[in-house]
Amino acid sequence: MNRDLAFGRLLAIANVLSERVFEEGRQRISTKYLTKLGQHPAKAFEKLHAELMEYAHCFGEEELYLMDLFGEILAEMDEADFSNEPLNGVYLQAYYSQQHSLHNAIGVEEAAEIWGLSPGYVKNLCANNKIIAKKIGKTWVVDKTQPNPKNLKEQPSPE
Known part of the structure; x- marks a missing residue:
């Protein structure tokens, strides 16, 4: 899978999870990491993943489905994909496309x-x-x- 597409999809899944489990008023994943992920993908991904895992105890059936999807995308990526080489704009298209489908x-x-x-x-x-x-x-x-x-x-x- 293309690195930019994969990171965009991962961000969308993480954002939907944050919308479902973060307490009211807490900044959502996309608000915090959309730009950072494009500039420093590995660093931003590590932080957003850690932040999301703080809420793993809140995951229900639908959130576990999203985590399975998250894991499938990660499994398709290569270790070399986790660098801080900036992403191109394709990650944004992947983010918005995945975000739209996950809300359904x-x-x-x-x-x-x-x-x-x-x-x-x-x-x-x-x-x-x-x-x-x-x-x-x-x-x-x-x-x-x-x-x-x-x-x-x-x-x-x-x-």
Whole structure:
């Protein structure tokens, strides 16, 4: 994965996590590190990661999904990517793109509440590819921008 894209995506994930778990009034990750990451990526990343991990005890199902995504991106990067060579502007595009898509990711419980369905039914819809969702470990993550599946009728399976 391109280094600039990877750092941009990591920043977006860290920012969404900070929005979810930081206390009211605390400066969000992007506010603090958006420019710093572009100028000194390794140094800024180390600090933002440490700051985020102070809140790991607050992580719920959706935050753990985001941490899994964070880890997947890190795993695709090379050790040489963690230098302080400045990033190019592509990291900003990756940041804003990833940020937008992550604001639409919710867990089964939240989807069930929004749609007026039981969590078990939402999990079944996920497992049967009836809604847009991704399984990370044992957790389903749902795209909240899709239409309410409440009116979906079960299609008979061909036999």
